[in-house]
Amino acid sequence: MLLEIKNVAKHYQIGNNTIKALDNVNLEIEEGEFLAIMGPSGSGKSTFLQVASMLAQPSSGKIKLKGRDVTEYNEVERSKLRNQEIGFIFQQFNLLPRTSALDNVALPLLYAKVSRSERDRRAKEMLEKVGLGDRLSNTPAQLSGGQQQRVAIARALVNEPSIIFADEPAGNLDSKSGNEIKQFLIKLNKEGKTIIMVTHEPDDAQIAKRLIIFKDGEVIDDSKITTQKQIEQKTKSVTSEVIKKKRK
Amino acid sequence: MIDIFLVAIKAILVNKVRSLLTMLGVIIGVGSVVLLTSIGTGLQVYVEDQFAALGTDTIYVVPGTPFSEGGGFGGSTSMIESTKPILKKEYLKDILRDNRDVVKDGVLMAIAINKAKYGNNEKKISILGTTNNYETVYNTKAEKGEWFTKSNNEKKDQVTVLGPKVAEEFFGEVDPVGKNLKIGSKSYKVVGVLEEKGGGFGGPSFDNYVYLPLETMYEDLDVQYIDNFTLEAKEGVEIKTAIKAVERTLLKDLDKDEFTVVDQTKLLETIQGILGMFTIGLGGISAISLVVGGIGIMNIMLVSVTERTREIGLRKALGATPSTILTQFLIEAALLSLIGGIIGLIIAYLGSLAIQSFFPARVTMNAVLTAFGVSTVVGLFFGAAPAKKAASLSPIEALRYE
Numbered sequence: 001m002l003l004e005i006k007n008v009a010k011h012y013q014i015g016n017n018t019i020k021a022l023d024n025v026n027l028e029i030e031e032g033e034f035l036a037i038m039g040p041s042g043s044g045k046s047t048f049l050q051v052a053s054m055l056a057q058p059s060s061g062k063i064k065l066k067g068r069d070v071t072e073y074n075e076v077e078r079s080k081l082r083n084q085e086i087g088f089i090f091q092q093f094n095l096l097p098r099t100s101a102l103d104n105v106a107l108p109l110l111y112a113k114v115s116r117s118e119r120d121r122r123a124k125e126m127l128e129k130v131g132l133g134d135r136l137s138n139t140p141a142q143l144s145g146g147q148q149q150r151v152a153i154a155r156a157l158v159n160e161p162s163i164i165f166a167d168e169p170a171g172n173l174d175s176k177s178g179n180e181i182k183q184f185l186i187k188l189n190k191e192g193k194t195i196i197m198v199t200h201e202p203d204d205a206q207i208a209k210r211l212i213i214f215k216d217g218e219v220i221d222d223s224k225i226t227t228q229k230q231i232e233q234k235t236k237s238v239t240s241e242v243i244k245k246k247r248k
Numbered sequence: 249m250i251d252i253f254l255v256a257i258k259a260i261l262v263n264k265v266r267s268l269l270t271m272l273g274v275i276i277g278v279g280s281v282v283l284l285t286s287i288g289t290g291l292q293v294y295v296e297d298q299f300a301a302l303g304t305d306t307i308y309v310v311p312g313t314p315f316s317e318g319g320g321f322g323g324s325t326s327m328i329e330s331t332k333p334i335l336k337k338e339y340l341k342d343i344l345r346d347n348r349d350v351v352k353d354g355v356l357m358a359i360a361i362n363k364a365k366y367g368n369n370e371k372k373i374s375i376l377g378t379t380n381n382y383e384t385v386y387n388t389k390a391e392k393g394e395w396f397t398k399s400n401n402e403k404k405d406q407v408t409v410l411g412p413k414v415a416e417e418f419f420g421e422v423d424p425v426g427k428n429l430k431i432g433s434k435s436y437k438v439v440g441v442l443e444e445k446g447g448g449f450g451g452p453s454f455d456n457y458v459y460l461p462l463e464t465m466y467e468d469l470d471v472q473y474i475d476n477f478t479l480e481a482k483e484g485v486e487i488k489t490a491i492k493a494v495e496r497t498l499l500k501d502l503d504k505d506e507f508t509v510v511d512q513t514k515l516l517e518t519i520q521g522i523l524g525m526f527t528i529g530l531g532g533i534s535a536i537s538l539v540v541g542g543i544g545i546m547n548i549m550l551v552s553v554t555e556r557t558r559e560i561g562l563r564k565a566l567g568a569t570p571s572t573i574l575t576q577f578l579i580e581a582a583l584l585s586l587i588g589g590i591i592g593l594i595i596a597y598l599g600s601l602a603i604q605s606f607f608p609a610r611v612t613m614n615a616v617l618t619a620f621g622v623s624t625v626v627g628l629f630f631g632a633a634p635a636k637k638a639a640s641l642s643p644i645e646a647l648r649y650e
Contacts, residue, residue, distance in 0.1 A: 075570060090647070107563070
């Protein structure tokens with residue numbers, strides 16, 4: 001078992017109201033899986049991503065990574081854990097501006113205290129892997145959106161993490177660049193990488209192998225991915241329920 | 249650590265204009281501290297050189313105790329009291345008679361201010377009444393004409409010797425020797441003009457005095473008291489021994505706190521003390537601008553942290569610990585301040601070279617080291633709050649920040 005999430009809840013206190021962003025979430029994720037997390041906005045999918053990726057601590061429950069209980073890790077320990085075990089791909093790319101692609105990719109290695117020459121070597125290798133071997137010294141401003149996201153993917157891969165978390169990886173891209181990125185994720189998964197992707201596009205979700213649907217902080221569906229149509233139906237029913245609720 | 253250092257350097261270089269503006273306060277602060285202390289230090293060195301030029305075997309006897317413990321003016325007798333007629337001509341005679349083995353010669357001096365007139369030119373002048381051996385004791389020769397003589401003094405002749413500046417002020421291109429200068433109500437024949445000497449212990453330069461025979465001055469100008477005895481120690485005699493001997497003689501007629509016998513070093517110490525305070529004062533005033541500079545750094549760093557919230561969040565998500573972020577921002581602040589300090593130092597150094605022709609400014613190694621130390625500390629101190637803010641940002645909040 002790679003990642004085990006048991007009875008996890010995340011509550012926020014806003015004034016006198018307790019907001020249950022996550023409630024009683026149970027998930028078991030094996031190595032090599034490709035998950036798509038869906039759900040309407042406010043359903044808890046983003047919070048789930050934060051908690052599962054060690055960016056945030058759950059209010060209750062247990063998180064085990066590779067059999068280790070990491071729930072009670074403090075900030076420094078979680079920093080190190082993220083550095084070694086987690087790769088992030090963001091919707092907004094989140095590259096450092098005015099910094100070369102090479103240095104952007106090497107950033108996680110900097111915090112892993114890898115030597116400069118080794119950092120450069122590995123970052124270069126990763127950029128070559130994502131097809132940007134000729135753009136090492138370009139800054140994000142000199143790259144297209146698709147290229148920027150590929151730099152971000154190279155950065156997520158450079159420290160050989162056990163899980164990659166992708167938050168709407170194609171959300172900010174045109175369909176052509178988006179497709180490129182999706183193809184890349186499929187390829188990575190085939191190579192054995194575990195990927196957990198948050199998306200609201202059924203079209204994006206179908207590249208995954210397992211679909212998790214969140215609603216009101218809970219997992220309401222956990223199934224094998226079949227076709228885009230089925231995904232659309234499933235998400236539509238959830239969305240319409242939400243709309244109905246709002247009308248009431 | 250080196251890597252964090254490089255990250256900080258890069259952050260400074262990425263935004264050059266802002267970095268320069270941030271440094272501006274420190275540049276001005278360090279620049280003014282170094283420049284002003286260099287003026288103070290230069291002044292001290294200048295005074296030292298002046299004293300050295302006067303000779304090191306000179307002993308002064310002054311009324312009262314102007315040089316109290318610790319070297320400052322003050323003491324039990326105030327300056328005003330100390331100008332009461334305490335010293336008498338006879339004491340100098342006693343000193344010279346009793347201490348022939350240690351004191352070579354001595355001269356007494358009285359100072360007065362009066363009006364002088366030549367032609368239509370009328371001015372207030374400082375008059376120094378003394379005896380003819382002033383020439384040898386102070387090693388001041390007449391450039392034109394000659395010094396008045398012993399008999400001029402004894403006969404109370406109306407003759408005068410002029411400092412070169414006074415001579416020029418009254419006579420201009422005309423040779424003053426043989427001319428008559430009116431001082432008060434009487435006319436005095438100029439017998440000599442002295443060579444240029446400078447100096448003057450904070451009072452007018454020796455070049456600005458009009459010198460009269462002491463007896464003439466007593467007779468004509470209603471002056472009673474003596475300002476000081478200047479004694480010349482014999483060559484090879486320890487100056488401290490000479491001072492002790494002179495004190496012993498004077499104690500026969502005077503109380504211990506009615507007079508002070510000092511040599512150059514004591515005078516020098518006092519003046520150095522004053523100039524030292526002056527230097528510290530100047531440095532202190534300009535240090536205020538350094539504090540303002542530090543606040544400037546804090547200000548811009550706080551803005552910078554807010555602006556780079558996303559970057560900080562990303563770094564944290566990718567594995568930077570709070571202490572790594574703290575270190576990065578502290579180094580950035582310290583470096584900004586240090587570079588500002590170096591630029592300020594260079595400006596101050598160039599400034600001190602520029603004013604060198606008017607003023608003896610001197611940038612010391614001490615000032616340089618202090619500038620480096622202080623600017624680094626200022627950076628660390630004022631960078632602490634922004635760095636702490638950056639370190640405590642939550643990665644989630646920071647990543648969400650637009």
